Amino acid sequence: MTTIDHHRADDLAALARRSHAVIRQHQHPSGAYPASPTFSAYRGYAWLRDGGFTAEGMSRYGDVASVDAFHDWVDRTLGARRDRLDEVLSLRSAGREVPGDLLLPTRFTLDGADGTDEWWDFQTDGYGTWLWSVVTHARRHGGDLRRWRRGIEVAVDFACAFWAEPCYDWWEEHDEQRHVSTLAAVVGGLEAVAEAGVLDEGRAARCREVASAARALVLAEGVADGHLTKWLGDNAVDGSLPACIVPFGLVEVGSPLARATLTAVASDLDADGGVHRFLADVFYGGGQWLLLSCFLGWNLAAQGERDGALRLLEWVAGQVTDDGEMPEQVGHDLLHPGSRDEWVERWGEVATPLLWSHGMYLVLADELGRLQEVPA
Template sequence: MQGVAASRADARVRPEREDDGAPELPVDVRRRISALARTPRLLIACDYDGALTPTDTGDTNTARPHPLAVRALRELADLPATTCAVISSRPLTSLATLSRLPAEIHLVGAHGTEPDTALHTHPSNKPTALQALREHVEATATCYIGGGDGEEDALAHLTGPDAGIRVGEHTAPTMAAHTIPDTPTAALFLAALVTERRAWTFGERPTPIERLSLLSNQTSVALVGPDARLAWLCHPEPDSGAVFAEILGGRSAGTFALAPAHGGQPLGQRYEPGTMTVHTRFAGLHVTDYLAHPTQRGRTDLVRVLSGTAPTLVEFAPRPDFGRTPVRLRAHTDGLVVQGADFPMVLHAPGVQWAIDHDGVHDSARATVHPTSEHPVVLELRLGTGDLSAAPVAETDRRRAVRDHWAGWLDTLSLPVAARELAARSALTLRGLCTPSGGVMAAATTSLPEEIGGVRNWDYRYCWLRDGALTVRALVSLGSTAEADAFLDWVHRVVATVPSPELLRPLYTLAGTDLGPEETIESLAGYAGSRPVRVGNAADHQVQLDVFGPVVELIADLAHRRGVLADRDWELVRSMAEAVARRWHEPDHGIWEERDEPRQRVYSKVMCWVTLDRAVRLAGRFGRVVDPVWGPLAADIAAEVVAKGWNETVGAYTTAYEGEDLDAASLHIGLSGLLDPANERFQATVTAVEAGLRQGPTVYRYRRDDGLPGGEGGFHLCTAWLIEAYLLTGRGVEAEELFAHLVERAGPTGLIPEEFDPDSERALGNHPQAYSHLGLIRCAQLLDRHR
């Protein structure tokens, strides 16, 4: 469908602007257009005389519909889940001849009593015809546009999200929620509805996910597109509501854009080496973006520096809480004050002259600035403060402090030789996903889709026990332990909130608290029309018994690196082992958090074994006392997995004991050391995963029916696992080849999202994804050893 929509771009209806002589739609009507455009199944029904054609044209036998209205109805009817109809007092044959509307627009004549073939009932009047249409298409909202006499009965039957539009000047009261003056304005209404409905259905043409660059100061994160548009920023926390969510909702979800006034295209984007500062270059314009170090708790400063010779157009339209909070902008000598959000917000921009527009709900601001190389223009978006005074530290000094913070840390790491620059960017990215609370984001975003147009859109801005442990463990392997210490502090605080460790949830907010209910943001169209846009994650109520293993392995790595095992960390190991001892035998939802029935999953059992195995080893090395049941229980779990996880028909270890479906996570039966890599059954599993789950440059998690519609791309972490499995089984050439493919999946600035679709060759999923970057680091380290 998107290809069809794109191919018709030149022929699309475009509402004429006010300065072109077209009438202006009232504010209440514009608001209703936005609401109607976002309903799942929309019915638009119009009267003919008075709505589509004026009633004062003289000869009613030759009255043609307004051309703009006809084009709009055609395009609306061409959109998915959108039905158009004309219900007229004219006889059906006359209506068809006169209107010349295409067959996809349903016609009902003779005051609603003569339907076309769409309806199998025989309505008795306009209201019953409208109701029959509504039921036939299962409309979630109906818009009825009435213009002539006898419209009030139909308008009176509209309820809830329905909208009644009365056209023309009428002295009698109307049941319609809105009135517009004439037929040209009704045509403009339909044209505007086309624009918003299409954007809602397909989404605006989005930036490829892998081309988005991450900004971070470890308190906040943001994404900047290759055209210097701010695509994503939340406040006051990275898992709070978005202030700018253009990547999910287009301009209406928040805009902060910088571009040459002459309209030139971006020439390139890069990170300043070793930092999280992003440079975007246009002809005559250079944009530098970074998040400054926070000067106070709850404050975020996004600094945007413009230099060069080109006059630059600035667009600024914050939309707090995913655009659900109306905002007003107030211009001051030193910038703009944003009113309406739950927290103070200003744009520090001394001397800039702003033009402020109001669309009836929100304000937007525009300005043209004139930077030079000697005198750059500095724009500072300050969230969490209303202070418009000059910063006490010069911008160049703030930028230098940011550079030193990141580059100085990077210099302390022991980076792999393989793909060294990409591994360095991966390390910076992982650290950028770590927060002051110790919580670690699984990814910076929510609802970037696993399938374009699909429903597999999840919120990854939280801290998973598993993901967080794997992320900071990757940093430990490079030589940085501060992030692991902070994460373990976070884990200790979370464990203290539950009566027993086996009751831990798989994920929590970055602050370590329970998530609220998962909800959808109905006002956002989603990336490329992929809905729903979700906030929260219902997986926090699942049973995931694999989460204990990564935490214990992290503690083991720290202890081995330091030569000492902290008492509190040993107590955490004991808690994890006890949790496994109580629950290892249960079915669970597993690492992929499938919203289906729990199963006896091989990967989860392997991670239960890892928990006990590493606990026993730690105790032996550091002289700790173990529960005597741990060793035998670990052996029992291993024996059960080896026996029950193997499927003779498939010739591999499968997802779960009771099924024949493959899962890349089951490779961990060898990657973890439970089985010797030389074991024939492990090698057969590697071959089966390669044959069944690898497609060219990527590896899928699984191919089974998981209870959700649609599909997904290959998962970069699974690609990393197969690379490791190749190396363990002596297949170095295949490992090198697949690693080269993984490296190629990185975007121009070195960031990697969650997934890759080998058919469309496009990136998918939330971005940047910690799993993808830690997988790349792990593979680079293993290849160094192999080489």
């Protein structure tokens, strides 16, 4: 059983309050959660992936109004693209090439428009992540998913049509590959919404069919040496792979494949509590990502290793700035230090705050019962 003194527990709870305040402070009036309010490459944009996990942290914290507003924003943003998606699906069904600029983007401006800056836009993980997030939030707080049905149907139709296509991964890299964490997000989202009672039977059946096919594909081509891999046909691991277990459920908690995957991620990427993205990562020198430490900790907690999960939570807490803000990554243990300066010159210092880091802290703190102070 995990034990922790009251002083440390209260510090962790105070940081949860601060994380909630940071997210609330920067939530746009539209409801969007900006990825980072000041970082040059992210400023003015919101991602479904980042926002979906940030919403999960806020939902666990109990800020229903904030999370409802975020899902309202996604619903409006995706719903406004119904006609565009129908055009895409019509072209696809006719066997014609779909122009890349017609595909739904991975990020949107805070008022829900397409961005004008070039980006690595074709990614399906955010659509699966948002479906999982909105269903989980509604279930937790008794919300009515019909409120977000239009956006849900767009996300479902897009994910079901393009789930098997190569696309950019969580890190906006390698669009020539099919990524295991991306496929897991699609599985998690489609399975969650298929059983939520908000879809017509045809869509629900299609969700189950696609989720089953995606899971089978990963198990056939996304496993090496007994663990999940970064992409199909590879043998490397990625710091996002724990999400394939919890929360997306591609692999069952405690199964041999799940345990081997967490062991491989920890062995290759966990450096004293800070988890790297992947061994070849050169972005800002390849630092340790707070949110990835939280994903690994979330999974350790789920399989009963609460001491290991607490170690990761405390590492994350130790990376906070004097203003109580959490960065995207820290550079204590860079994989490729010679690459850091070129990114600083290009985009400035590391994104701080990153709302996804704060959201994932709330998730792991909740898993370990650290959202509230310990009674005296």
